[in-house]
Amino acid sequence: MRIAVIGAGGVGGYFGARLAAAGHEVTFVARGKHLEAIHRSGLSVHSPLGEFHTSPASAVPSISDLGSADLVLIAVKLWDTEVVAEQLQASEARQAPVLSLQNGVHKDGILRRHVPDDQILGGLCFISAFIEKPGVITHNSSLQKIVLGPYHASQRSISASLVGILLDAGIDAELSADVEKAIWEKFVFLVGLSATTTTIRQPIGVIRSNKRSRQLLYDVMAEAVALAQATGVRLDDDFAGAQLDFCDTLPVGMTSSMHNDLEKGNRLELPWLSAGVVDLAAQQNIAVPRNRTVSDILAPYVLGRPADG
Structure with a gap:
């Protein structure tokens, strides 16, 4: 070919x-x-x-x-x-x-x-x-x-x-047989991993071992699941919980490309991850407060390391 x-x-x-x-x-x-x-x-x-x-x-x-x-x-x-x-x-x-x-x-x-x-x-x-x-x-x-x-x-x-x-x-x-569902399944995990590792500036091992950051990880993914369901994608109600269990199997040092980009001062894919969840949720008239907070925290870094204000 x-x-x-x-x-x-x-x-x-x-x-x-x-x-x-x-x-x-x-x-x-x-x-x-x-x-x-x-x-x-x-x-x-x-x-x-x-x-x-x-x-x-x-x-x-x-x-x-x-x-x-x-x-x-x-x-x-x-x-x-x-x-x-x-x-x-x-x-x-x-x-x-x-x-x-x-x-x-x-x-x-x-x-x-x-x-x-x-x-x-x-x-x-x-x-x-x-x-x-x-x-x-x-x-x-x-x-x-x-x-x-x-x-x-x-x-x-x-x-x-x-x-x-x-x-x-x-x-x-x-x-x-249902590629749109498969894309959303990866998206749920990716939103959770990128949101938490980038805002907390730590790999998944630290996040999943702390009670409050673990809950944040779950909540961010659960909001993405709710968004998928609102758009007609058939994700199970407990899919966020299953993804949280999957996160427990990952290497402790695993992080996200968005976290790496933040550390390097590079542009972020935030508008298509947590900020993308916020935008799509607004179209469906559903609340995604955890993703909105992530989006707000990282907003100054979207175009790279910000200059002094």
């Missing part, structure tokens, strides 16, 4: 390199020193599952430089989604199926403003990977999974085919 990967960071870099190593024609959209390194020597991945890399020059600086494609994978930060969708529709890859591996429940709605609905597949991923240095991705554990599925009956065949392609490339992949 001809696969365009928009975003060559931890997520896009890892899965794109896996697909390239399996023989697919993968082109990354990258920038800066990362792009230069891929042009010079390809993209390398260090992983407990093995080392692999792409060929040199397997990247372009802009979506407008993409040729036609059989699949587009989107793996950029959420604030870039609108621009990516606009540029994609002006590119030669505009007719390809689109699979976003981004976080959150807003992503596909943003894409639909510019990309035909029948080209957008539902998807999510589970992985911890990051750019170690330009041209090098480090994968932290054996977890590397993509869940995808159709939004419409006409997409069932391509969805099943893509799962087979991912499996053949050594990627743990699953076809979901």
Whole structure:
């Protein structure tokens, strides 16, 4: 397949390199020193599952430089989604199926403003990977999974085919019969983990072992569950409790990418996490006070480390 990967960071870099190593024609959209390194020597991945890399020059600086494609994978930060969708529709890859591996429940709605609905597949991923240095991705554990599925009956065949392609490339992949539900299930956990680790500035082990911060974690997730149910997504009433139990199984030092971004002074994905819960809840006329408080606490950091007022 001809696969365009928009975003060559931890997520896009890892899965794109896996697909390239399996023989697919993968082109990354990258920038800066990362792009230069891929042009010079390809993209390398260090992983407990093995080392692999792409060929040199397997990247372009802009979506407008993409040729036609059989699949587009989107793996950029959420604030870039609108621009990516606009540029994609002006590119030669505009007719390809689109699979976003981004976080959150807003992503596909943003894409639909510019990309035909029948080209957008539902998807999510589970992985911890990051750019170690330009041209090098480090994968932290054996977890590397993509869940995808159709939004419409006409997409069932391509969805099943893509799962087979991912499996053949050594990627743990699953076809979901209700991909919207799967996306919301991850969102509930992600909102809880990001909200608590970022506001408290501590990993999950500290949060779950303290009675009050543990309750905060549960409450933030329970509000996200209530929001999902209000929008018609069939999450169980005790789903937040099940996710809290899941948090007890995580490594004590596990944190969120938003916490890491806060510590580095980077921009935050808050508007699509706890602040996104607040916005969507307002549309449903339901209260989400814990997520609102998280959103208020982190508001000064959304665009990066604030300057002195």
